[in-house]
Amino acid sequence: MRYRKYWFMRSLSGSLTAILLCFSISLYAASLAIPQIPLVIASPTHPQVLILIGNSQSMDGNFSGAVMTGSGSLASSLTSLYSSSSPVNYQVPSGFTPPIQGPDANGVAPYTVIQGGIKVDNSPSRLNIAKQAVKAIIEHYIPSTDFALATYSTSSISVYNTWVYYMSPQGSNFVFTNTPIAGNRYVTNPCYNYSSASSAVASNCTSIATLYGSNVVSSSQYMQIGNSSDDPVINDVLYGSGGIPGVFVSYNGPTPSHPYPPNYTLSNYNQGNIRMTYNNTSPSIGSLTTSPTNAGFVPFSSQVMYVQRGFAYYSNNAFNTGNVLVNMKTAGINPTPTSVSNALNAFLPFLQPETNSTSTSEIKASAPQSPLGGMLTRAGSFMKTVGTTSGNCPQKKYIILISDGLPTQDLQGRYWPPLGSAAAVGYGVTATFNADGTLNSTNNRALSDAINEVVDLKNNNVTTFVIGLGAGVDPTVNPQAAATLKAIAVTGGTENYYPAKNPEELVNSFNAILANIQNGSFSTSAATVSSTRIDTNTVEHQANFTTRDTPYEDWTGNLLAIKLDPDTGTPTSTVLWSAQSQLDTLVDGTGWSTNRKIATWDPLTGVGVPFRWANINTTQQAQLQPFDQLGEQRLEYIRGNTTLEKRNGGAFRNRSHVLGDIVDSQVIYVGSPQAPYLTTSYIDFAKTNVNRQPTLYVGANDGMLHAFNAGTGQELFTFIPNDVFSKLSQLTSTLYNQNHLFYVNGSPESADVQLTDGSWHTILVGGESAGGQSIYALDVTNPTSLATETALANAVLWEYTDIDLGLTFGTPKVGQIGKTSPSSLNFAVFFGNGYNSTNNKSVLYAINPQTGALIRKIDLCTAVPSACDVNLPQGLSTVALAQKDGLLGEPVTVVYAGDLQGNLWAVDVSSNDPTNWSPRVLFQARDSTGVAQPITTAPIVTLNPNYPRYQGPFVLFGTGQLLTTSDLANAQTQTIYGIWDKPLSSATFIRTNLQQQTLTRVNASTSGLSTDIITATANTINWTNKVGWFADLPVAGQRIISSPELINGAFIATLNTPPLNSCGFGFSSMLLQLNFLNGGAFQYARFDLNGDGAFNTSDQYNGVYPVGIGLSNSYANSPTILGPDKNNNLVILITQSDRTQKAIIAPNLVRRKTGWWQIK
Secondary structure, eight states: OOOOOOOOOOOOOOOOOOOOOOOOOOOOOTTOOSSSGGGOOOOOOOEEEEEEEBGGGOOOOOOOOSOTTTTTOGGGGGGGGGGGSSSSSSEOOTOOSSSSOOOOTTTTEESEEETTHHHHHOOOHHHHHHHHHHHHHHHTTTTTTTTEEEEEEEEEEEEEEEEEEEEOTTOOOOEEEESSSSSSSEEEETTTTTSSOHHHHHHHHHHHHHHHHHHHHHOOOOEEEETTTTTTTTTEEEEEOOOOSSSEEEEEEBBSOSSSEEEEEHHHHHTTTEEEEEEEESSSHHHHHHOOTTTTOOOOOEEEEEEEEEEEEEEEEEEEEEEEEEEEEHHEEEEEEHOOOHHHHHGGGGSSSBSSSSTOOOOOBBBSOOOHHHHHHHHHHHHHHHHHSSTTTOOOEEEEESSSSSSOOOSSSSBOOOOSSSSHHHHHHHHHEEETEEEEEEEEEHHHHHHHHHHHHHHEEEEEEEEEEEEEEEEEEHHHHHHHHHHHHTTTSSSEEEESSSSSHHHHHHHHHHHOOOOOOOOSOOEEEEEESSTTOOEEEEEEEEETTTTEEEEEEEEEEEEEOTTTTEEEEEEEHHHHHHOOOOOEEEEEETOOOOOEETTTTTEESSSSSSSHHHHHHHHOOOSSSSSSHHHHHHOGGGBBBBBGGOOOOOOOOOOOOOOOOOOEEOOSSSOOOOOOOHHHHHHTTTTTOOOEEEETTSSSSEEETTTOOOOEEEEOOOGGGGGGGGGGOOGGSSSSSOOOSSSOEEEEEETSOOOEEEEEEEOOOOSSSEEEEOOOOOGGGGHHHHHHHHHHHEEEOOTTTTTTTSSSSEEEEEEETTTTTEEEEEOOOOOOOOOOOOOEEEEEEETOOOEEEEHHHSSGGGGGTTTOOOOOOEEEEEEEOOOOTTTTEEEEEEESSSSEEEEOOSSGGGGOOOEEEEEOOOOTTOBBBOSSSSEEEEOOOOTTSSSSSSEEEOOBOSGGGGGGGOOOOOEEEEEOOOOOOOOOBBBBSSSEEEEEEEOOHHHHHHSSEEEOOOOOOOTTOOOOEEEEOTTTOBBBSSEEEETTTTEEEEEEEOTOOSOOOOOOOEEEETTTTTBBOSOOOOOOOTSSOOOSGGOOBBBBBOOOEEESSSOOOOEEOOOOTTTEEEEEEEEEEEEEEEEEEOOOOOOOOOOHOOOO
């Protein structure tokens, strides 16, 4: 009978996978892949990512270490082992989807599935989980990231049967029993009741029983053991071929008694010359000699039992190179469905689950050692020679090592026990590490070779990330292994490695990568000012965020009050206060509980409640503790309790500051009532509240809408929408900094409304943008009266959700609707349904501001089916409310809003009966080739430029989108439109119904000016056959994605352009001022081009007045208009994403009443 003289054991060594993940997203039909980090910090130049899957044999193990590949698929003569060593089914772990056959109703799936006579691994092995993650990542991110795939270099691959093995208790033989003793370790006896077992098992166990007695072996359910090959530190099976019994025991040994000095030396280990021999086996197959696994383990108990389990692979692995399976693939700078599919298909054959056929092409876990240094050597040579896939632009290069263990073979082919193992201790293999985590010294050449290769990668601008996979590299189980992986990561240019103990943590680790390569401090909110007047008391309020604040490298936010120069209106260096520091002080000690006022919405009772554990409902409590019982502590942490952070001995994420990042939420300033209502009751209300506390409101990604005292910056109160509860627990995760999420990312809006009892109130309404799918409302009439959480909870009016409500990107607007009497007014909160709604439609909502009850929901796509393509993303953006005659203080008669498919909707809401409100498509925005142009900002509404000769509203808007990573590389031409909504017309207008103006960009290098400029034509509009004008933006990919303004006849907007094909990082931006009369040039200067402080003919270029100027190489927010200054000029204040600001003066012509020029 022939058998292998020594077996090949699996190790803790690792699969090494490189990947760059941009964002965590959930996708479904016609949805947008909306990321959870700000796109203004991203670049469309594709990073190049080499995915290294180290196909060591240990990758067939599950996260706990057991190698179950092929389990439950034994020959019929061994099927009795299904109840012990080779179970058929397993409980599917959270976060894993079996690749072939999913779970049944009880959550159970088979380990192995037979397809066409071939056995296919359906288990939650590390290899299957890694393949699934890599496949999903490539599938989602190949439009914006280039990928390549490599493994260890292997040859002579063969498939073998596998045996799990058990070691007898220390100093004794196996003990069989029916009454386990506490403190001892037992497994199911594979020979229990063997006389009734399948034929081979019965025969094998009959022989084994001669060692212990037939009665005790057959009648005992349990067998006492010392260790199992399923243990995380062993992670092994025996590999064998035909002729080896399904169950057998080795005994009468081992020789020598142990594998360590003085019996063997480290040199013996390096050369693979460690041998442990058992003289006898039962059933007899002769003596059995074994050598260490690459985990450094070799059994030396008095007896070892082997029980057959499944199948696995063995090969010869190269020690000084790796194998590139797929060269760098790209979907192109402007990806198409075909290019994405072609790129993805190159990877799919290698990412299928493992089979027992050597002819299938999937990656097989076959390498007996982990030559990490060799694989990194090949990675280095590959990344040095791979060509650019983004035109001529240099691309960032990354490797991420997903390792279930440590390097075990050096570049000369010698074997090394992994640090932290018993073998490393026994042979004196050690390492020391510096305070920063880097390697100080080691006598382990496999480790030093790997470190040296990572240094070489870093020197060639390749960054290395490391993910530790499985229990063997869990820092709580093997701190020496954790320190080793950290040393590799830190040397590679990253902060630490990421431990992943389950499939969900692996996904989290993948998602962590992109956030780690993003850094900086940014502002993506427009400035808010205390007054549009410029005087000694004028202050601007600027919100910002940092992705890696100090000292904890975390996402934080701030709101600053900055004094403006009273003469020029430009920001000074004087910071009056910082909300960030004020809040840190407020929560200090027990202030998180006693000083803060926080409320939320309870959807079960339909009332606001204090954000306290005893007050929130059981569903909310469960959402705060999805996997443990720490919900109450999480609530306290979210309130600001810093003692629960790791730095203070707690379990939760460290925070540099308590205030979360403020990304897209625009700060609003609410002072005294300013609405144009002329009823006696409103005038009295305005007088009563003329001196109320000015308050700033802004949403943040700490889960809260914040209210700050505008004078001091102290937080007055906060509100947490119920809709963000499902992910609040993630704020406490120590990996949150690498897995950023949006929460209250939408902008609030305030308005004065009259309630049913005749009283007036100021309400605040808002949504969550990419953070959620609800709209909320609070009564903020007197913010200082909300001094207790009970009072604050009572001020929470409602939170609205609906199946057709998507991510609430649009800002709600409040308007008066049909009057019931001269002294009593009715109001509604209008908003679009946002993006990624379940039914993928454009929907307009009108909600009662007092109760949150639905006044009317209008499914626009159902009303005009031809306007909506169900195969493309759809959703209604921010609305604009208008009165058709421009009358201030009168009910809204029409609601305008754009959608993602370029439709400008006009909804007639003039009827006192909401059931009679009717929508139509006023205009369809299409570029010159007929492709739809998305509308994601609110339109501006005024009256026809020739009013009163031509009556009716005039609607101005720009097109463009910045919602997904693919938008960064979108070079579509976008357009500004001015559309006359002609009275009594029901037509849908298109581009040919408009007069074209031409915008031309003139580069500074051409003009000799200090900045780029834009010039425009001024073609006359014939209003008898045209209904407005359009002007295509002059730069490919340039777009309007921040809210424009209209003042003194000038349509003022910032134009933002992603880098597209340019090799530089970040956006470029310009400021545009168009004449709203015709969409073209003015007959006078709008920019002080020569900087002499005057607006005259000296500001012309080639005889024309420019309509646009360059701003910077950063994203520019919406313009904030101030003035006049001391020279009677307006000041256009632009806040840029790099937190710099520009103050641009513009001529202050005679202002007309706002109602004639802009109806909001």
